[in-house]
Amino acid sequence: MDNYFEVGKILTTHGLKGEVKVNPITDFIEERFTPGTSLYIGESVDSSKQEVVVQRARMHKQFVLVIFEGIDNIDEAEKIVGKKIFVKESDRQELEDGSYYFKDILDLPVFDAETGEKLGILNDIETPGANDIWEIKPENGKSFWIPNIASVVKKVDLDNKRIEVSLLEGLRDED
Known part of the structure; x- marks a missing residue:
């Protein structure tokens, strides 16, 4: 069984084309939201998760605006608002000494x-x-x-x- 840890929360939709506003909870924003990266969306670390792939991401103030593959309109985006974003523990970055997850x-x-x-x-x-x-x-x-x-x-x-x-x-x- 895979272990997951939280790297963000989907706050709201942004525009009409499926983009969502994410509050990142990671020091690796660029790596986590690189196009082609697989992430997992769910209610909690213990709940079932839906795999999503980052299509495009950009910084907007302290938030990340993300479009996931297959979520290309506001109706689809609204279904994931309020959910948390996770990565598999096996995808964790190596940290330098003195840094901790x-x-x-x-x-x-x-x-x-x-x-x-x-x-x-x-x-x-x-x-x-x-x-x-x-x-x-x-x-x-x-x-x-x-x-x-x-x-x-x-x-x-x-x-x-x-x-x-x-x-x-x-x-x-x-x-």
């Missing part, structure tokens, strides 16, 4: 690098601009966000399934 680090426990105290789990990742921000969800209390920068994230250890961070003053509201 979101699915490999989400749900990992996060520890204070100095005290060893468990702070919570990595619950969510957002990519608003220059660097990602990570939501840490403690077992009790309020979630908080940290920037994924070298002065905060000290170590991501996939082999031992743990993340070590050094919290800067004010990152965690402990009230």
Whole structure:
């Protein structure tokens, strides 16, 4: 059985000729949306998926406008709006050292690098601009966000399934 991971979400149609607006969730936008690339559309990672092939893609602001082969009018495009886009795990790109796929680090426990105290789990990742921000969800209390920068994230250890961070003053509201 193939494993899949999410690389985007279809937000809306764009025009009348089957083009859709995609919010990409990948650092490999050019590779993922190259003409001829096979992608898979579905409701969730566990749901059945429809294979689609990228016919044409172009950037538009922070979104990708995509036309898939066989989806050539607005009526066909509307059927896939709201669905997620996946790639097979076997199609994952090799990453350079210090880079990680979101699915490999989400749900990992996060520890204070100095005290060893468990702070919570990595619950969510957002990519608003220059660097990602990570939501840490403690077992009790309020979630908080940290920037994924070298002065905060000290170590991501996939082999031992743990993340070590050094919290800067004010990152965690402990009230």
